Amino acid sequence: MAKLVMIRHGQSEWNAKNLFNGWVDTKLSPVGIEQAKTAGKMLAEAGIDFDQAYTSVLTRAIETLDLTLFEAGQMFIPEEKSWRLNERNYGALQGLNKADAAEKFGADQVLQWRRSYDVLPPLLESAEETVEVEGQTYASYDRRYAEVAAEELPLGENLKVTLERVMPFWNEKISADLKAGKNVVIAAHGNSLRALAKHIEQISDEDILGLEIANAQPIIYDFDGDLNVLSKDILTAE
Numbered sequence: 001m002a003k004l005v006m007i008r009h010g011q012s013e014w015n016a017k018n019l020f021n022g023w024v025d026t027k028l029s030p031v032g033i034e035q036a037k038t039a040g041k042m043l044a045e046a047g048i049d050f051d052q053a054y055t056s057v058l059t060r061a062i063e064t065l066d067l068t069l070f071e072a073g074q075m076f077i078p079e080e081k082s083w084r085l086n087e088r089n090y091g092a093l094q095g096l097n098k099a100d101a102a103e104k105f106g107a108d109q110v111l112q113w114r115r116s117y118d119v120l121p122p123l124l125e126s127a128e129e130t131v132e133v134e135g136q137t138y139a140s141y142d143r144r145y146a147e148v149a150a151e152e153l154p155l156g157e158n159l160k161v162t163l164e165r166v167m168p169f170w171n172e173k174i175s176a177d178l179k180a181g182k183n184v185v186i187a188a189h190g191n192s193l194r195a196l197a198k199h200i201e202q203i204s205d206e207d208i209l210g211l212e213i214a215n216a217q218p219i220i221y222d223f224d225g226d227l228n229v230l231s232k233d234i235l236t237a238e
C-alpha cells in the first residue's frame, strides 16, 4: 500500500492580493510561509515516511515543498521539479484582479474561466507577451522552460489542457513510484492538483466544478497495488 500526499502551495503574494497568478512566478506571502510550515508539522505528526517528492518549476510550490519537508524532518528525500506540475496557465488573465475581472466580464464568465473543465481563458498573444503589475514586468516564459518544445508552451489553459500535460508526468513518474510501493509527496497548485484529483478519483467533467483545493492542506490518498483509492483524508490546521 502506497501513500500519495498532494499539497497546494501556501498563500502566494498574488493570492493575498487576489490576482490571477498562473505561470507568473510569485513567492509565498508571510502567511503562506507559516501555512507551509504548519503542513509539515501535521505530516510529521501523521508519521508518513516519504520516498520521493515532486514539485513544479514555480517558486511558491518549491518553497512549500522545502518548508514542509524541513518541518517533517525529511529534506533528504529525492526531489524532482517539472513544468508539467505548474499551475494552469491563466493566459491574458494573469496579473488581473479576480474581483475586478468579475465586475468587468461578469461573475458567471469568470467562474467558467476558473472552474469549468473545458472553457479556455483569454489567451496570451504570443510567448513574448509580458505581464505588468505594480510597475514590475514579468516574462511569460524564461530559461526554466528552455527544454520544453515551443508548441508545448501554453498561451492559456483550461483544466482539460492542464490535465493533458500533467498526465505524462503522472504515468511516467508518480504512478510508477506508487505502484512500486513508494510514498510520494507532491507540492503543486490549485489547478494542477484539481487535474490530478480528477484523474485519481475519476471525477466527472461536471462535478469537477465543485472541487476546491485549499492552500497548504495536505490531501492524503492510500492506494492498493492497482492504484485504486482505498482512502482519502485532508489534514487541516486547528
Ligand SMILES: O=C(O)[C@H](O)COP(=O)(O)O
Binding pocket: 019, 020, 021, 022, 087, 090, 114, 189, 190, 191
Ligand atoms: O493561479 C491562480 O491565480 C491561483 O493559484 C489559482 O486560481 P483559481 O482559484 O482561480 O483557480
